[in-house]
Amino acid sequence: MTADRNVYGTELEPCSTDPTTGFLRxxxxxxxxxDRGRHEICAVMTEEFLRFSEARGNDLVTPKPEFEFPGLDPGDRWCLCLARWLEAEEADRAPxxxxxxxHEAVLRxxxxxxxxxHEYDRTERGGASE
Structure with a gap:
């Protein structure tokens, strides 16, 4: 089996195990x-994006244990649906x-x-919960 690759063409790094994300969890x-939603983009949640997503009918804050979904907070990393991230980017709300x-597939x-x-700056860790 071929290793998954990231947008740099190197081995795909984990997005998050706390909370555990990914279509395959x-x-x-x-x-x-x-995965029709294409959960291929690793994003760092922001309050602004979480509100945007909820307004679009996708509440990412409320836990849904039946779907192994813990609910997200600003600062959490999560594999987003590509279409939702693009929609948020168009509205200037992309995390x-x-x-x-x-995943490199998003480059298509x-x-x-x-x-x-929109690259996450690892030096800007602060935010709502720190």
Whole structure:
């Protein structure tokens, strides 16, 4: 089996195991043929994005144990649906992206320069919960 690759063409890094994310709930934003939502983009949640997503009918804050979904807080990393991230980007609400943990398949639909504009800056850790 070929290793999953990130947008840099290197081995895909985990997005998050706390909370555990990914379509397969293995911590990685893998390309999975049966995943119609394409949970391939690793993003760091922001209050602004979480409110945006809820307003669009996708509440990412409320836990849903029946779907192994813990509910998200600002600062959590999560594998987002590509279409939702693009919608948020168009509305100037896109959360930062962890490029090392974002699957290379997104490059078919997103310009690399756009991803770099939204690259998560690991030195800016602060935020709502710290």
């Amino acid at each position: 293995d911590g990685c934003c893998r390309r999975v043929e049966s 930062p992206v962890v490029l090392e943990a974002t 639909d997103v310009d690399p320069d756009l991803l770099r504009e």
